Amino acid sequence: MTDRPLPSLFExxxxxxxxxxxxxxxxxDLRERCPAHRDPSSGSLVLSRYADVRGVVNDREMWRDPFRAEEGAILQQRQIAGVDRNLPxxxxxxILLLDDPDHARVRQPLAQALYARVARCRPQVEALVDAALDRLPSDAPxxxxxxFCVPIPIDVIxxxxxxDPERLVExxxxxxxxxQSLNPFRTPEQTTAMEVAAVGLEAYFTETLAARRLEPRDDLITDMVQLQAAGADLSEAELRINLSALLVAGNLTTTDLIGNxxxxxxxxxxxxxxLRADPKAVNAVVEEILRYxxxxxxxxxxxxxEMEVGGCPMKPGQAISVLLRSANRDxxxxPDPERFDVSRKHRSHMSFGGGAHICIGAPLARLEAQVALVRLFDRFPNLRLxxxxxxxxxxxLPFFRGLQRLDVVGG
Incomplete structure (x- = not known):
């Protein structure tokens, strides 16, 4: 045993x-020494073993809403600081932080429409990836x-x-x-940028939802207003906030998936x-990237x-933080988890979570990464760092893993 203190969640x-x-x-080191421990800095039970992490994220009875957290759940209390408890x-x-029955009520029609779009949007994704590739220099770093990695997910969603193309810059x-809504430690300047963006998106979706009712188009916003008209139990505010959440949940993470x-x-x-020898193996390649x-x-x-998690007794409202990356290297x-091996026998990684809250954008993220990787290495066979x-x-950005920049040469 060692007397070294355990790292806090923030470390x-x-x-x-x-x-x-x-x-x-x-x-x-943490997984070996103490795979389940209470962290006073975040007020949560921290889990690092695959079995424990998988058990928690797949437990559909667990809560997500920070309003249900005990006072000692510091991270959750920080998430809801300043939120008016009198509002619905x-x-x-x-849906990222909702519990049932509201979570299921809102998620089901959104998932229905999104998955139908993803199922037929490969040509669209391929065209946008090709357009991004056309803009890249071939002989200079x-x-x-x-x-490439940043614009693709934004342009796809x-x-x-x-x-409309003329609104893309905005x-x-x-x-x-x-x-920045994902950053619990954001600066005042970052908070201001987040609030300005939130106001802009709310106005945009309010305007566009109304426009699609009058003049339907072949897009996801039209799908959602038509589902609402057909009886889906969704308010205007719920439509706006969840359409905005698709940006939050999908853009940064897909950018990082491609870059990583x-x-x-x-x-x-x-x-x-x-991958070069068999481009059809890209599905397995993407899954190993997600794991690693x-x-x-x-x-x-x-x-x-009242329950036991990782051998620790828990009471309702107590917080649990699960280390997805650690679980993926358990x-x-x-076997040999530190080896990056795209031929690895498939097993479910934890990178998209699980249970009722499994990432709603996972199919789209996988599609974008698959198309981007195959076409990038096909266009630039000599690509190198x-x-x-x-x-x-x-x-x-805490709790996320992605590159600030990645300098490459195509020729």
Whole structure:
């Protein structure tokens, strides 16, 4: 045994330079020494083993809404600071933090419409990826994050929603601002940017929902107003807030999935060779990227009853933080988990969560990453890191794992 203190939950985020540079050192040590422990800094039970994490995220009786958290759940209390408790909960948050019955009522029609769109949008995604590739230089270093990984998810969701081309600049700006809603440690300046973006998106969706009722189009916003007209129990506020949430939940994480994937494949040429030899293997490639370098590192639940989690007794309202990245590298679940291996036998990773709150945008994220990776390496067969010896520049948004920039050369 060792007397070294356990890291706090906040030390297990990109705000900690040691974690940002090499998260596995801290996570592997924590999982070995104390895979379930109460963290006073966040007021939560922290779980790092695959079996415990999987059990929690798949438990459909667990709560998500921070309003149900006990006072000692510091992270959840921070999430709802300043939120008016007298307003209907569905008018102040999306399905990301709702519990049943409201969660199921709102999610079901949204998922129905979104999944139908995703099922037939591959040509659209391919065209947008090709357009992004056409803009890339072929013989000079460029930042792949800025010029490829960032615009693709925004342009894809804009196309699916039906954003007019002349509004794309505004839409991209709002998308970047609203991402700060995921940052519980944002600065006052970041909070202002988030609030400005939220106002802009609310006005945009209010205007567009009304326009689609008068003049339907072939887009997701029309799908939602038609479902509402057909009897789906959705208010205007619920439509607006959940359409905005598609941006929050999908853009940054898909950007990071693509960026993390390109870097991993360039750092592991033997794995990239497998993709080049068989582009149809891209599904397995994307799943291994998700396991090995997940864009979302942590998620949470609240105990909904007297129960035991990871061997620890829990009471209703007590918070649980599950370390998705740690679960994905647990040697009890994955043989040789530190090896990036796109031929790895499939097993369910935890990168999209699970249960009732499994990521609603997972099918779209997978599709975008699959198309982007295959077409990028096809267009640039000699793609390489511009500065292979340089340390990666990781973003400092807590609970997320993604690159600030990724300099590459195409020719």
């Amino acid at each position: 297990l985020t990109s705000l900690n330079p040691a974690y940002r540079d090499d998260p596995q050192v801290l996570l592997d 909960r569905t008018s102040t948050t999306s 460029f930042d792949l994050m800025d010029q 804009a196309a699916i929603l039906g954003v 839409f991209r700006h709002w998308s970047e601002g609203i991402i 994937g390109v870097r991993l494949l360039l750092k592991h040429p033997e794995e990239l060779a497998k 370098e997940p864009p979302v590192e942590i998620t949470g639940r609240l105990a909904s009853r 040697a009890e679940a994955w 511009a500065y292979p010896e340089a340390a990666p520049e990781w973003r400092t």
